[in-house]
Amino acid sequence: xxxxxxxxxxxxxxxxxxxxxxxxxxxxxxxxxxxxxxxxxxxxxxxxxxxxxxxxxxxxxxxxxxxxxxxxxxxxxxxxxxxxxxxxxxxxxxxxxxxxxxxxxxxxxxxxxxxxxxxxxxxxxxxxxxxxxxxxxx
Numbered sequence: 471x472x473x474x475x476x477x478x479x480x481x482x483x484x485x486x487x488x489x490x491x492x493x494x495x496x497x498x499x500x501x502x503x504x505x506x507x508x509x510x511x512x513x514x515x516x517x518x519x520x521x522x523x524x525x526x527x528x529x530x531x532x533x534x535x536x537x538x539x540x541x542x543x544x545x546x547x548x549x550x551x552x553x554x555x556x557x558x559x560x561x562x563x564x565x566x567x568x569x570x571x572x573x574x575x576x577x578x579x580x581x582x583x584x585x586x587x588x589x590x591x592x593x594x595x596x597x598x599x600x601x602x603x604x605x606x607x608x
Contacts, residue, residue, distance in 0.1 A: 478605050484560070490597045492557040497593050499553045500581075505586045506543050506550070509536025512581030517541040517574075543574060553580075588607050 491498065511517050518541040520526040526539035536542050541550050552568035564580040565571060574580070582590060 471475055480584055483605075486601050487598060488559070490594055490601065491562065493597075494590075495555050495557055498555050498557070498562070498590055499564065501582055501586045501590045502553060503550050505583060507533065507535060507578050509540035510540050510585075511578040512583055513578050514583035514585065515578075517543065518577050541577075543579060549574075555565065587598060598608060 505512075506517065509517050517536075519539045520529060520541065523539075529542065529545075530538045532576075533542050533544065549566050549568040549570055552566040552571065554565055554567060556563040564582075565575075566580065571580075
């Protein structure tokens with residue numbers, strides 16, 4: 471089996487895995503959106519804190535999930551609606567086409583933290599495993 475895996479073209483394996491990820495691109499973006507809605511960045515930390523206490527209370531009434539004053543980056547929905555993922559190469563790049571996106575890249579808003587990545591892997595791993603099993607079939 472190990473010889474078959476070594477004989478398999480590395481570029482073809484990478485391309486096959488990227489194709490699987492591409493088929494699950496919507497779930498990848500959903501995972502990042504859920505993470506943002508919970509107030510977490512791609513490193514697993516807090517996105518940030520609203521400076522204005524009144525705005526923090528307003529946002530907490532809309533979405534209490536992240537906690538009082540914690541960013542969820544969702545008010546109009548345009549940042550979330552503009553989210554895209556480049557699955558053509560590793561590392562996978564998640565971003566948003568919304569004009570406000572550049573303000574949040576330094577806050578590590580785009581990309582999956584370990585928890586979100588684990589959840590996403592549960593989605594794609596069965597298909598990836600099937601691909602590798604197919605390499606070993608005679």
